[in-house]
Amino acid sequence: MLGEGILKGLAETARNFAGSFVSADRLTTVQYPEQRIAPIEATRDFPFLVYDGADWEAGLRCVACQICEKECPPQCIYIVKSTDKKPDYVGKQQFYPARFDIDISVCMSCQICVEVCPFEAIKMDTEFELSTTDRFGGLLHDRKELAKSNEHYHKIHPTEALEVDARLAEEKAKTEAKAKAAAAKAAAPPGTAAAAPQKPVPAAPGETTA
Amino acid sequence: MIATADQIFVLLQHWLVSFLPAVLQPVAAVLLSVVGIVAVFPTLFALAVWMERKGLGRMQNRLGPNRVGPFGLLQPIADGIKSLTKEDIVPLSADAVVHFMAPVVLVVVVFMGIAVLPIGRNMTLVSMDSGLLFFFAMGASTELSVFMAGWSSRNKYSLLGAMRGVAQMISYEVPLLMSSVAVVMITGSLSLDKIVAAQNQYTWGLPHWYIFTPWGLAAFVMFAIAATAETNRSPFDLPEGESELVAGYFTEYSGFKFALFFLGEYVGMLSISGLGTTLFLGGWSAPFSILGFVPSWIWFFAKVMLSICVFIWVRGTLPRMRQDQLMNFAWKFVLPLTLLNLFVAALWRILGDGWQRWALCSAILLLAYGLMARIGMYREHIGPRKYRYAE
Numbered sequence: 032m033l034g035e036g037i038l039k040g041l042a043e044t045a046r047n048f049a050g051s052f053v054s055a056d057r058l059t060t061v062q063y064p065e066q067r068i069a070p071i072e073a074t075r076d077f078p079f080l081v082y083d084g085a086d087w088e089a090g091l092r093c094v095a096c097q098i099c100e101k102e103c104p105p106q107c108i109y110i111v112k113s114t115d116k117k118p119d120y121v122g123k124q125q126f127y128p129a130r131f132d133i134d135i136s137v138c139m140s141c142q143i144c145v146e147v148c149p150f151e152a153i154k155m156d157t158e159f160e161l162s163t164t165d166r167f168g169g170l171l172h173d174r175k176e177l178a179k180s181n182e183h184y185h186k187i188h189p190t191e192a193l194e195v196d197a198r199l200a201e202e203k204a205k206t207e208a209k210a211k212a213a214a215a216k217a218a219a220p221p222g223t224a225a226a227a228p229q230k231p232v233p234a235a236p237g238e239t240t241a
Numbered sequence: 242m243i244a245t246a247d248q249i250f251v252l253l254q255h256w257l258v259s260f261l262p263a264v265l266q267p268v269a270a271v272l273l274s275v276v277g278i279v280a281v282f283p284t285l286f287a288l289a290v291w292m293e294r295k296g297l298g299r300m301q302n303r304l305g306p307n308r309v310g311p312f313g314l315l316q317p318i319a320d321g322i323k324s325l326t327k328e329d330i331v332p333l334s335a336d337a338v339v340h341f342m343a344p345v346v347l348v349v350v351v352f353m354g355i356a357v358l359p360i361g362r363n364m365t366l367v368s369m370d371s372g373l374l375f376f377f378a379m380g381a382s383t384e385l386s387v388f389m390a391g392w393s394s395r396n397k398y399s400l401l402g403a404m405r406g407v408a409q410m411i412s413y414e415v416p417l418l419m420s421s422v423a424v425v426m427i428t429g430s431l432s433l434d435k436i437v438a439a440q441n442q443y444t445w446g447l448p449h450w451y452i453f454t455p456w457g458l459a460a461f462v463m464f465a466i467a468a469t470a471e472t473n474r475s476p477f478d479l480p481e482g483e484s485e486l487v488a489g490y491f492t493e494y495s496g497f498k499f500a501l502f503f504l505g506e507y508v509g510m511l512s513i514s515g516l517g518t519t520l521f522l523g524g525w526s527a528p529f530s531i532l533g534f535v536p537s538w539i540w541f542f543a544k545v546m547l548s549i550c551v552f553i554w555v556r557g558t559l560p561r562m563r564q565d566q567l568m569n570f571a572w573k574f575v576l577p578l579t580l581l582n583l584f585v586a587a588l589w590r591i592l593g594d595g596w597q598r599w600a601l602c603s604a605i606l607l608l609a610y611g612l613m614a615r616i617g618m619y620r621e622h623i624g625p626r627k628y629r630y631a632e
Contacts, residue, residue: 052299
């Protein structure tokens, strides 16, 4: 009959109306500043720079390669490369960013900077309460504001952070093995040099497992 | 004591006026009533907005506003202050005078409609013999304001919204009037006071409200549908369909002018609810004769606010219609039924007392409704949805 659907609909809204007073678990919203819902693990909004160790400036993984700056679609990253070098996590001398600014009023949270970074140095944060009274300076985050510890990364994205750590450890082990092999090669008598090129390849996995 | 409570505002007015010289008394009395109406209805508007926001929230399993004041009751005041402090923007290419006049015209016209409503016993501001006609004349003038707003803004969305609004309001004005004419035919008067007086009788403690007759119920339902469309309420809120028209005819309004449109819309809702109450729900009369001790104005406002609740309920339930559905519904379904209802009302009057008229009138209306629905659903292919899949 015509009008039946309307009555059914009215009954449905009436049921919701009454039900919201009776059962609290019906309510889909929370009272935000007092109550919060923990963000899900895949949450992401703006990028941050990961550092290892206690000192943020020394521990920054970023080597100022400027790939992210070039790839950033809205061009919100600004990097100034340092003139001197500092050792990175494997001990290799690298440049570091003298300036690293992200304008979060321009950032569109696309995560492309994270995907292109070969050094696992930039990751997505979950911090969203970034409102400020200064819409220019306040929204332009410098490297100090962007630097967050690896522990923070583990806290917000545990699975992803473990993968990253494993990858870095593997990398480090590989480099160390290579260094060791190079050292062994340098130390070995010149007569055995012909057999040497085959040796490091099976030696490397043996080194990492040991 | 009961009589005093019932007539408290009338007595108060008389008492205040008695301080003035006799020459000024009639003018002062009218002014006082106007002040009363202009104070009460915006208050009810604030209450209606609060009810709407809370009610819709609850229907969507939310809490609704709950920050300003207890239960968010002061939210309308906060909204009012906000709209007062906002910048009043007039588009450069807009017709500034007409742009300014549109919300003013709307509010003035809407308040003038209230002047003829019997708010309580002896509480009609202007007791007009042709009160109903005056109300409809004022109600029709809101279309002027809608088109003024749409045209003067010089914005395509405003203009489209205004055109939709005017088309819709004119279409639904007809069934609105026709369903009210049935009441006029039975009462034999256009005076809203007389219409209420005719319903203010009781048999076995039950009132003689027109809604409790077959033609009255049919007329009330169609009046409610037409009134929803007249006030641009969901599901007939096409003129301000935000998904396609930004905000319809008041797209280019901001600050207090926007608030005036908002006020006009809600007071329009209140006044048309007041008219529906007066025509079909017995106006200020009590629902049971034993409840006659409660002041008449309380009954009036209770019925009006109840109608507002139904408006909100419907808004929370139904999605917006399409323009062609809207027009077809008005001209092909509601209008034929209201016309038939006029004949049924005439029949009701001719047949006189007795059970025969109940049976006959109900049968005609039900049959017509069933038939119209069937034909309409058949033509529009409404019914269980058939899905066709690509092979």
